[in-house]
Amino acid sequence: MKKLSTILGLGLLSVAFLSACGKEEAGSTTDYDTISILSPYIETEPPASDNEILKQLEAYTGKNIDITWAPNTSYEDKMNITLASDDIPEVMVIQGKSGGFIKSAENGAFWDLTDYLADYPNLFQSNEDVLRNSSVNGKVYGIYRKRDAMRTAVIIRKDWLENLNLEVPETIDDLYEIAKAFTENDPDGNGENDTFGLIIPQWPGSINSNSPYDVLATWFGAGNAWKEIDGTLEPSFMQPEYLESMQFVKDMVEQGYVNRDFATMAADKWDEPFINGRGGIIIDTYSRAAQISNKLLQAGEEDLVVFTGNLKDNSGTMNALPTDGYSGFLAIPKSSVQTEEHLKEVLTFLDKLNDKEAQVLLNNGIEGINFEVVDGMSVALEGSEAEALANAVKGYSQIGMNVTEDTLYYIAKPDTEAATESYEKRLSLMEADLEHAVFNPAASYNTDTYVTKGAQLDQIISDARVQFIAGQIDEAGWEAAIELWKNQGGTQLMEETNALHQAQ
Secondary structure, eight states: OOOHHHHHHHHHHHHHHHHSOOSOOTTOOOOOSEEEEEEEEOSSSOOOTTOHHHHHHHHHHTSEEEEEEEEGGGHHHHHHHHHTSSOOOSEEEEOSOOHHHHHHHHTTSBOOOTTTGGGSTTGGGOOHHHHHHHSBTTBOOSEEEEOOSOOEEEEEEHHHHHHTTOOOOOBHHHHHHHHHHHHHSOTTOSSSSOOEEEEOOOOOSOSSSSOHHHHHHHHHTOOBSEEEETTEEEEGGGSHHHHHHHHHHHHHHHHTOBOTTTTTOOGGGTTHHHHTTSEEEEEEEHHHHHHHHHHHHHTTOOOOEEEEOOOBOTTSOBOBOOOOSEEEEEEOBTTTOOSHHHHHHHHHHHHHTTSHHHHHHHHTOOBTTTEEEETTEEEEOOSHHHHHHHHHHHHHGGGOOOOSSSOOSOOBOOSSHHHHHHHHHHHHHHHHHHTTBOOOTTTTOOOHHHHHHHHHHHHHHHHHHHHHHTTSSOHHHHHHHHHHHIIIIIHHHHHHHHHHHHHO
């Protein structure tokens, strides 16, 4: 959640945005041959303006593509400046549903695409759950950028499991026993009492952000951010299972099964105890498992990572925590696209970007120059031209939506037999966990109270959660924090959220 001043500033921009000078004044001749886009880039430099990927995208879509690139680190500022100007692009990458964007969209600054998607063969394939999650109170203001819906993973030191003759966990109880053994049973065999089980870093002041705490709460059955009970939505942290999950972590902290500095360890230091042989378990994502494996291999060490997916509760029920299935979306401003005719031109262009040919250009590059296809997967080629194109892909992938039911671009081919086995295991776990996914039933709802007070409300619960786990407050203190949350705007937030839920 952005700072309140930023949210209000961007919200006020919508007034100027709606009255900004447009490109389609009555009686003027409109040029639909060029599509202008604002997009972030994540490398040190944006793609060159004359690169071959852009040329082939233009040839395939039949449009001149004018992309204004902005560094990812300052993209929010660039977006605000652009919205306040009279030179607004036809397509904007929106990185998240900030309060400012929501206010702008609901004030009519962006096209509501809900009723248009069915007319486009690729856009029509958008996943209903993800489309709902990316919407604003049921209205679709952008084409989402698809991401894996199931990423949660438990990452464990393989050598420690083997040394103690332990199996990969299947339940929450299994996780506890492994954390205990990793702390008490000398898993590295050095005769010293210098190891612990679960590694938890300091988490930014937000709840429902896929932290290890959120994962455990969902596993215990508290729901995902919200839980529907007899038709009414309640925050997950108000559920008894949420308290049970905190008691679980609190007990492990007291026993020494979790790093003592869990409330202060910097997030960018999360991997270090695992790699250095001090901690043995991380609850995060498959991507982190791959990152740790790569760090070990690059250091010339053995890959010590083994992983599994979501864990069952102790009754054998799995409540798997998914992501919302997307990372931002591509929105169409009404100031620059003022007619339905123009809108349909832009949507046709975006639909084409989801064809296989375009997905490959945006996500892989150009076959024969920077990659080749082996066994239906991509393998990187070497050379300066290949490297330049590969870097450009990292920029163009930011405008890739990939909303088709099947992934049409090429997945990178693992470079070893072990990596192939790991990749296939990951796919199998993701598919199995998805059947038990607990989606956030309020993911699409955006209320005035959360826009203005959400950050402060989240902080109340986040602080109390850490205080409870650290033993600084007891159950009465936790209940007092919930009452404070209600009195500071939480009750109004629940009322507004449920009003939206009933309307849907």
